[in-house]
Amino acid sequence: MKKLFTSESVTEGHPDKLCDLISDSLLDEYLRKDKNSRVAIETVAGKDLILVTGEVTSNKEVDIEKVIRNTIKNIGYLGKDYDIDYKTCKVLINITKQSSDIALGTNDEVGGAGDQGIMFGYASTETKEYMPLAISLAHKLSKRLTEVRKENIIKDLGPDGKTQVTIEYVDNIPTRVDTIVISTQTKENKDIKVLTKELQKEVIEKVIPKKLLKKDTKILINPTGRFVIGGPLGDSGLTGRKIIVDTYGGYAPHGGGAFSGKDPTKVDRSASYMARFIAKNIVANKYATTCEVELSYAIGVKDPVSVYINTHNTNTIPEDEILNKVLENIPLSPQGIINYFDLRKPIYTKTTNYGHFGKEELPWEKIIVL
Numbered sequence: 001m002k003k004l005f006t007s008e009s010v011t012e013g014h015p016d017k018l019c020d021l022i023s024d025s026l027l028d029e030y031l032r033k034d035k036n037s038r039v040a041i042e043t044v045a046g047k048d049l050i051l052v053t054g055e056v057t058s059n060k061e062v063d064i065e066k067v068i069r070n071t072i073k074n075i076g077y078l079g080k081d082y083d084i085d086y087k088t089c090k091v092l093i094n095i096t097k098q099s100s101d102i103a104l105g106t107n108d109e110v111g112g113a114g115d116q117g118i119m120f121g122y123a124s125t126e127t128k129e130y131m132p133l134a135i136s137l138a139h140k141l142s143k144r145l146t147e148v149r150k151e152n153i154i155k156d157l158g159p160d161g162k163t164q165v166t167i168e169y170v171d172n173i174p175t176r177v178d179t180i181v182i183s184t185q186t187k188e189n190k191d192i193k194v195l196t197k198e199l200q201k202e203v204i205e206k207v208i209p210k211k212l213l214k215k216d217t218k219i220l221i222n223p224t225g226r227f228v229i230g231g232p233l234g235d236s237g238l239t240g241r242k243i244i245v246d247t248y249g250g251y252a253p254h255g256g257g258a259f260s261g262k263d264p265t266k267v268d269r270s271a272s273y274m275a276r277f278i279a280k281n282i283v284a285n286k287y288a289t290t291c292e293v294e295l296s297y298a299i300g301v302k303d304p305v306s307v308y309i310n311t312h313n314t315n316t317i318p319e320d321e322i323l324n325k326v327l328e329n330i331p332l333s334p335q336g337i338i339n340y341f342d343l344r345k346p347i348y349t350k351t352t353n354y355g356h357f358g359k360e361e362l363p364w365e366k367i368i369v370l
Contacts, residue, residue: 001170001171002168002169002170003168003169004166004167004168004169004178005132005134005166005167005169005251006134006164006165006166006167006179006250007132007134007135007138007164007165007244007248007249007250007251008138008162008163008164008165008244008245008249009135009138009139009141009142009162009163009164009245009249009354009355010142010161010162010163010242010245011142011145011146011159011160011161011162011184011353012075012146012159012352012353013075013076013077013146013158013159013160013161013185013230013231014160014161014162014237014242015045015160015231015232015234015235015236015237015238016237016238016239016241016242017237017242017352017353018043018045018071018072018075018077018231018232018237019042019043019044019045019237019238019239019241019260020043020239020240020242020260020261020352020353021071021075021260021349021352021353022043022045022050022052022067022068022071022072022239023041023042023043023052023239023260023261024260024261024348024349024351024352025067025068025070025071025349026039026041026052026062026064026067026068026261027039027041027260027261027262027263027346027348028346028347028348028349029062029067029346030056030058030060030062030263031263031344031345031346031348032346033058033060033061033062034058034059034060035344035345036058036059036344037056037057037058037059037060037263038055038056038057038058038098038263038265039054039055039056039058039261039262039263040054040055040056040098040261040262040263040266041053041054041055041056041095041239041261041262042054042238042239042240042261043237043238043239043261044236044237044238044239045084045231045232045236045237045238046232046236046237047083047084047232047233048084048085048088048089048090048232048233049089049090049091049092049232050068050072050084050089050090050091050092051092051093051094052064052068052091052092052093052094052095053093053094053095054095054096054261055095055096055097055098056095056096056097056098057097057098064093064095065091065093068091069086069087069089069091070086072084072086072089073086075159076149076150076158076159077159077231083158083160083229083230083231083232083233083234084231084232084233112298112299112300112301112302112334113265113267113271113297113298113299113300113301113302113334114265114266114267114299114334115257115266115267115268115297115299116296116297116298116299117255117256117257117267117268117271117296117297118255118256118294118295118296119254119255119257119267119268119271119272119274119275119294119295119296119297120247120252120253120254120255120272120275120292120293120294120295121272121274121275121276121277121278121279121280121291121292121293121295122247122248122251122252122253122276122279122291122292122293123276123279123280123282123283123284123290123291124283124289124290124291125283125289125290126174127358129358129359129360129365130280130283130284130358131248131355131357131358132248132249132251132252133167133174134165134166134167134249134251135165135245135248135249135250135251135355136358137165137167137177137207137208138163138164138165138249139354139355139358140207140354141163141165141180141182141203141204141207141208142161142162142163142353142354143353143354144202144203144206144207145157145161145163145182145184145199145203146159146161146353148198148202148203149184153202154195154198154199154202154203156186156187156189156190157184157185157186157187157190158184158185158186158187158228158230158231159185159230159231160184160185160227160230160231160234161182161183161184161185161230162181162182162183162184163180163181163182163183164179164180164181164182165177165179165180165181166178166179166180174212175212176212176213176214176217177208177212177213177214177217178217178218179217179218179219179220180204180208180217180218180219180220181220181223182199182203182204182219182220182221182222183221183222183223183227184199184221184222184227185227185228185230185231185234186222186227186228187228188228192221192222192225192226195221195222196219196221199221200219204219239258239260239261240257240258240259240260240261241258243256243257243258243259245355246258246259246260246355246356247272247355247356247357248357252292253292253294254272255268255272257269257272259272259351259356260348260351260352264334264337264338264341264343264344265334265338267295267297267334267337270334270337270338270341270343271295271297271304271332271334271337272356273337273341273343273356273362273363273364274295274330274332274337274340274341274364275293275294275295276293276356276357276364276365277330277341277364277365277366278291278293278309278326278330279291279292279293280364280365280367281367281368281370282309282311282322282326282370284367285367285369285370286316287311287315287316287317287322287325287370288311288312288314288315288316288322289314290311290312290314291309291310291311291312291314292309292310292311292312293307293308293309293310294306294307294308294310295307295308295332297334302333302334302335303332303333304332304333307323307326307327307332309322309323309326325370326370329370330370341363341364342363343363347362347363350362
């Protein structure tokens with residue numbers, strides 16, 4: 001039986017990812033100065049405007065505006081030619097302290113979850129990083145698209161961009177890439193035919209394995225024929241609006257909570273990382289070839305309300321045995337997760353772009369004997 005599945009990714013200059021990176025850059029700066037900072041920051045980007053709002057409780061001060069402007073600059077929004085000028089854009093800051101009601105359940109004495117919620121993790125043997133193939137390739141295309149822009153391998157590209165990959169499965173085995181879509185911001189005078197050839201050579205052929213590229217693979221470059229207006233001018237940006245891009249590309253369930261801008265006491269983030277860690281290690285230890293994990297929490301309560309493991313009938317030992325291995329060897333309280341992964345370090349800008357999972361350098365991607 002044949003089927004098609006599609007996932008998308010975006011570049012760091014996409015307006016939503018611009019907002020995610022500002023939020024995570026501020027989080028990292030607070031943690032760098034005070035590892036016990038409590039941070040929940042969201043960013044909005046519009047025409048020549050950045051608004052940062054949320055809650056921060058910290059013993060240290062951060063030059064918020066400086067971090068914001070440096071982040072915009074590092075992405076490549078260097079002037080009004082590319083929709084927002086890091087030097088002159090308007091910056092609005094509306095940050096208060098964390099609610100004392102929430103703090104009652106998350107302080108060091110109680111160590112409970114910062115909110116209720118459900119978090120999902122997923123892993124399979126489909127790729128070497130134990131991620132679904134479509135999202136893995138889409139992220140690699142987006143990352144390469146940023147590289148060729150910043151290294152000037154392809155000239156006249158702007159920071160904003162999106163990729164999309166459709167995989168054809170035969171009997172649940174990925175066999176070929178059916179469609180690739182790349183939309184990338186360019187300068188006014190960029191010829192679409194030249195762009196198509198450059199992206200084919202320097203992006204697609206550098207990323208997509210030859211065995212998956214077939215003669216009938218469809219490649220769509222800037223399908224409208226023009227992508228000059230981009231960034232926050234082309235579309236407003238918002239922290240947390242790319243949670244499917246951040247997780248598994250729609251291939252597996254995910255919770256409703258965003259990651260970026262949140263310190264690790266927020267289980268939206270830390271427990272999602274733990275759920276991925278559990279799923280990956282179940283697969284890496286050959287207890288299953290596919291695994292989905294759900295964790296759920298109640299605000300102010302240390303232990304998860306539920307732990308659910310679904311191997312989609314690919315398990316090699318009973319699922320209750322797998323669950324017991326997890327409960328015996330892996331901490332699931334918010335404080336336990338923080339300590340296990342050492343999450344009070346300023347590591348979060350490493351996660352913002354091209355997915356929070358599948359990057360070997362991140363602690364929740366490590367493989368253990370389970």
